[in-house]
Amino acid sequence: MKLSTKHLLGIKHLTAEDIQLILSTAEQFKEVLQRPVKKVPSLRDVTIVNLFYENSTRTRMSFELAEKRLSADTLNFAASSSSAAKGETLLDTVNNILSMKVDMVVMRHSASGAPHFLAKHIPAAIVNAGDGINEHPTQALLDAFSMKEKLGRLEGLKVAIIGDIMHSRVALSNMYLLQKMGAEVTVAGPPTLIPKYISEALGVRVEYNLKKALQWCDVANVLRIQLERQNQPLFSSLREYSLAYGINRRLLDSLGKEIVIMHPGPINRGVELDSDVADGGSSIILNQVENGVAVRMAVLYLLANREN
């Protein structure tokens, strides 16, 4: 059994079998992370460059940790302090790095499709760590892993994705993955932040009322409202957003049932989630972070094999 693809550009191109293989391999790597020596020598002969054109702490750290735990050599490229600031093109940058015999590229870029462009032009295996408003496949994989860990299954699970659906690559990757694995998805948020034809295009349900969405779901994956967008005419203010779409303890208690709370991070406390919800018993947010390293180890391990 092996992956059907040479790169991880998005969930869109993965089969359900690929996803299953990644998740079960991640389970084995999670065990490795509990050992006294949290390392395996599997990728000892591999060099990986983390090409981050957009700022990120948690994703980059998670990838870096995953790479080191696999004994790979890692290289970090941060766009601001590099030749990109001098105007070097993406392709030039990458070809330069590859001439130094780097085997894999983990890439985050603000332009949707940047990793796909790279994949056409360079021989290395590429992992998409987030491209514009397109996809963030490893986030969806670790979300799925965490849901499965907590609730035992993905098939038939009811997942509500809440927030700025329009601009969220986490949401898109999750929608693709959950449906491939037999789960049902409802997106919830202000109408200005949900694409008009998303139901027809992606087969998800749309709900503008937060409480109804929470009543329906088993899991609520809550997205960060991007503070940069509060000056655009998409919602009147953060305060109004949080009154209508923020999740607090009182709202959760009024549902009369337990649901699982997830968030890709970083959380705007008091906006989309109150602290007592984010830190409470229904939240698996820290498990998501822990699982992220195991899932990324699995992705890198499986892709490194195809490299030959």
Next chain:
Amino acid sequence: MIIGLQPRGIFLSDRIVQELEKLVPPATIQYGKLDITFYRDDVRKSLHIASNTDIPFSIENKNVILVDDVLYTGRTIRAALDALLDYGRPAKVALCVLVDRRFSRELPIQPDYLGKAIDTIYSQRVTVLWKENNDSEQVMLLDN
């Protein structure tokens, strides 16, 4: 303590532990399972799927017996030794196998406890069938 190697050594180690439990109090037997997929020396040339590793106790200063079904080139045991050393420093590691493909070793590794040694050539395969996942129990020598 006994450590069975995944995926096939565990059938033998399960049996051994069952027999031991008839002779000594079960609580005194320390039994774990080890998967060495991530330590293989061909880990990037071919894709192997890992199974469970469960070593619920410290191996520090203990006498460990590794258990596997067939000893062939010795590379699996080499990987198992590397994996074990990441768990701690055992006082001693010994090897127990059901079948030893005698002159086929590629590394200097020999069994301490042995079922049967047989002579085979490179093109042959030795397969052990266990009743846990097959209809019959047998050791087969196959010409490919």
